[in-house]
Amino acid sequence: xxxxxxxxxxxxxxxxxxxxxxxxxxxxxxxxxxxxxxxxxxxxxxxxxxxxxxxxxxxxxxxxxxxxxxxxxxxxxxxxxxxxxxxxxxxxxxxxxxxxxxxxxxxxxxxxxxxxxxx
Numbered sequence: 001x002x003x004x005x006x007x008x009x010x011x012x013x014x015x016x017x018x019x020x021x022x023x024x025x026x027x028x029x030x031x032x033x034x035x036x037x038x039x040x041x042x043x044x045x046x047x048x049x050x051x052x053x054x055x056x057x058x059x060x061x062x063x064x065x066x067x068x069x070x071x072x073x074x075x076x077x078x079x080x081x082x083x084x085x086x087x088x089x090x091x092x093x094x095x096x097x098x099x100x101x102x103x104x105x106x107x108x109x110x111x112x113x114x115x116x117x118x119x
Contacts, residue, residue: 015042066091 014032017025019042032038037045062069070088074081 012044015044018042 014025014029015038018029029038029042032044033040033042039045067088070084070091074084074088077084
């Protein structure tokens, strides 16, 4: 939001300090209001609105359940089973290249086989 974002939540802390009367923060908050980084009451303007947060939330939710969705779709529509299987394999491919055996093992008939903890 502002040039002074050193990990101490300047957007909120700056307004709190300005409301408490610390002159340096009062001056900087007024500067940020003039730059358009804050609303006229001193509240920070955030980069993301609520709609973009929903998009991020649903994207994470979709990616968390994507393997299950692929397996279910392979059973529901066998004619497109190979497509869903390929998507399922592509989902796990980065993990297989990073983690490797014993959880992931290359198999000649498929791209790789995923093992559970007890397999």
